[in-house]
Amino acid sequence: MTYSPPERDIRFLLHEVFRLPEEWQAIPALSDFTGDVVDAVIQEGGRVAAEVLSPLNRIADTEGCSWKNGVVTTPKGFREGFAAFVEGGWLGLSGNPAFDGQGMPKTLGCLVEEMFWAANPSLYLYGTLSVGSALCIDSHGTAEQKLMYLPRLYSGEWTGTMCLTESHAGTDLGIIRTRAEPRADGTYGITGTKIFITSGEHDLAGNIIHLCLARLPDSPAGTKGISLFIVPKFMHDASGKLGARNTAFSGSIEHKMGIHGSATNVMNFDNATGYLIGAANAGLACMFTMMNYERLSVGLQGLGAGEAAWQFASAYAKDRLQGRATTGPQRPDAPADPLLVHPDVRRMLLTIRAFTEAGRAFAVLVGRELDRAKHGEDKQAQVFSELLTPIAKAFLTDRGFDSAVLAQQTYGGHGYIAEWGVEQLVRDVRIAQIYEGTNGIQAMDFIGRKVLRDGGATLEAFVAQMRQDDIHPCYEAACVEAEARLFRVTQGLVIRSRDDVNLPGAVATDYLELAALTFYARLWARMAKVAEGTDLAEQKAATAAFFFARLLPKTYALERFIEATSEVVMGVGTDQL
């Protein structure tokens, strides 16, 4: 499948639905990003995705990475592919202009990221971790650290990693064992083994900057005793000139279900030289600057997979001739009609489209709040972005995976055969539901920290903000009903969870889905309204109609699921499981 950038849909969201270039005119730091500039960025990002990244996606899977004596070789063509990020400055898109970043709106960055993820997730992983580590250094580093690392991470001359996980410590970072010994010269000796380190070692850049969590001597137990360190692969002088090899080595790479082109390393730190970033024992908070960025980015991976799934399924359903329409042959000249005549095939296609396009609108919504939080006076925007991030991570990746599986199903037996590429899509996107905090963790974060902690006030405020936009009147009642259900369920949970502390965890996954579907409803009603009279009118009206009839009513079931007490899951004896 040749990836085709969804430029029209992206422009529809930017210019017509959310009118962001207009909004940016009023923000000094973003006022350069006029409609024309924005369109040019999307067009060029789409070109890179389609012409450079996408053609390397199959070989990423078939060849994968190899490891020999600590040296990792990426698939053929990856060096040239990564060079496109460097040449185009794509990794510095939303970077700090004071350090050679381009300072573009986050929203725009999200839409470019979606295309990169859709075209080649293995290759873009080398990029996203650089962008995220730069963000962390920009937020918590010293002036010298910023000056040293940001320009090089933005340019792609060097890349970044996040070293959190240890074999016994994944979600539970409080129990990590990697140690940091202070040295007389102010540096630290980092010792320990980290696993699942994406881009921990590779052949695409001159240096690798590890952001590594470790414990200082006598630090408090648990998450309050973790500090963050910058550990470069190669030591460097003050001018950035590379020196001796630091003692941070890749011990091996993992054999994985998918994203074979991405090197997932076991990293051995053997008294490696590290530099503290941020305050001692405040490392987890620093790391979460990066983690929150990566969570949104991973959500965009799910969105990109959904778009790829759409393109796979739509193309095959038009091309493959099989069976006849119930109402009689549509292609009497051919031995059979295209798959597209079958209602169940259309159900699969429209499910993919409805979730993908609403997912893209949702991503824009998150990006907008991040831009407003960064550049505006609006304190609410930061809170909204935190409310929406776990949904972006979990719901976009869950629907991206489902979409890939549906696309594969459309292909019948051919969907199971490697050469068609759609089974790779399923394998590649599966990781997005797991890494950067499993989707179960996202659901618990959402229901606990983001909703119940303030009694649902932020959630209600966000819905109130969404309600300021015009929507298609024929969906007004359905949106209001869904929102009333969400509020009713939320208030019920506020009360019930006082006496049932396990309740939020027990219903977290269903609750996140309930909220996401409710938000998507208003987004579809909005898109259907805005598309009226445009070239997208028929498509948006049809997809909105499908969403309200065939997807939104899941909320009826979700409300019922959430009515159960936690006893239903917690009451079972451990010996019975």
Add this chain to the structure above:
Amino acid sequence: MTYSPPERDIRFLLHEVFRLPEEWQAIPALSDFTGDVVDAVIQEGGRVAAEVLSPLNRIADTEGCSWKNGVVTTPKGFREGFAAFVEGGWLGLSGNPAFDGQGMPKTLGCLVEEMFWAANPSLYLYGTLSVGSALCIDSHGTAEQKLMYLPRLYSGEWTGTMCLTESHAGTDLGIIRTRAEPRADGTYGITGTKIFITSGEHDLAGNIIHLCLARLPDSPAGTKGISLFIVPKFMHDASGKLGARNTAFSGSIEHKMGIHGSATNVMNFDNATGYLIGAANAGLACMFTMMNYERLSVGLQGLGAGEAAWQFASAYAKDRLQGRATTGPQRPDAPADPLLVHPDVRRMLLTIRAFTEAGRAFAVLVGRELDRAKHGEDKQAQVFSELLTPIAKAFLTDRGFDSAVLAQQTYGGHGYIAEWGVEQLVRDVRIAQIYEGTNGIQAMDFIGRKVLRDGGATLEAFVAQMRQDDIHPCYEAACVEAEARLFRVTQGLVIRSRDDVNLPGAVATDYLELAALTFYARLWARMAKVAEGTDLAEQKAATAAFFFARLLPKTYALERFIEATSEVVMGVGTDQL
């Protein structure tokens, strides 16, 4: 993961829930199958699954099959593994005793099959196609054909295949092009290329018997012009002694997402000698004898994957220490509590268990109807078995896949790494939703041929039969409510589909799920009742409670989805998709 046969649960269903050995005492052909005999079969089948097949499952994936000059080599150990089928007579379990089959109840065969599928789906595929092709020959072959092939297929000395698909013809068999030219000696020259031929070539048996669909000259177009032929790999004399190689060769094998140990062949028939089986132009009906068997068997593959998923997830959730219980440390001695303390992890585990155990009960239900149809006077049983088969194929495999994905999710990042084995489970079971008729095809068969054709009468009669069994009183109301919903939806569809011919196809998938959940409700209510006072009481009560609270309410949403007209999917212009 070491597979552990679910013997206790199987005995619970056979002896306690359905009391089948009792029922079989009244059937002369089955009266040998007393409780003791049945238990011995399950125990020995379980031993083969756990000790012989399961240890070969990882190598099936990592080594896969290889093809060289038309010769296929199966993974190391597969010859010895297949020999266990031969030595134990497992492939003739439900075979015709007149030809060395063991004549066991189909129900018992299903439960053994589940264990083989769970332990090693790649390897068991070589078995299931032999069993199915034997069934087809037993139903449609001449006395001579039966005498020649059945004993050898039952013993595993030879294996069988089903050659249906061509590159342009999968679901739509009416457009196949393979030709059969009558010869003067009464044989036929078969010419054409078939794809996706499981076990079409391999090194496990002395001969391979292809059941191949082809067109006779001047046959009517479409499905009414298809005939079925027996095409042996090696010619043989009347004593079964092998002679010349027939001109049916493997052109290549496919690279697939999973089931790597199963050889999926492109088969080239080049004027290969074939023998007509059944009447000319009645081949599709003959093939469907095998197809219906395989559909149930594939459902059991989904069930087996669900059981394996349960064992994977349960073991890991107990072993892996990560985080602390909301209510305070449960293992204060350890650095963290087991995953099992987390409500969302329990939700995943209980979802797997609730669907797997009800799925097993459902499989027994289908087997019972098949046994009653074969051995009893009850004409209704055949109709019921036809009603239930598409659900067994689609719902058991959909839930098997979901269960594998949930188990993988339980593992976090380790679930994505090959060495843990759970990602293989996901890849292996994915095919079950596709082959032997995609699950969309099953849903259309169910709603169209099995339900709406007689206005829902068979469906209602089946529910009435289920209602004869005692169930736990606390679930009586929920069962009746779900059944009332199913009947209401069905009668609505009967009326609405008169004017909306695309409606059944448009809602088929949701309707099948609605029916399956409704049947599962009564099965859980039954199991909860029967388990009272036994060692399984707590486990069954807890899982039933979970099912009714957290899974059955999906029916509220499904009813809403089905209220939509087909316009929602069919009204979208083809140029808009």
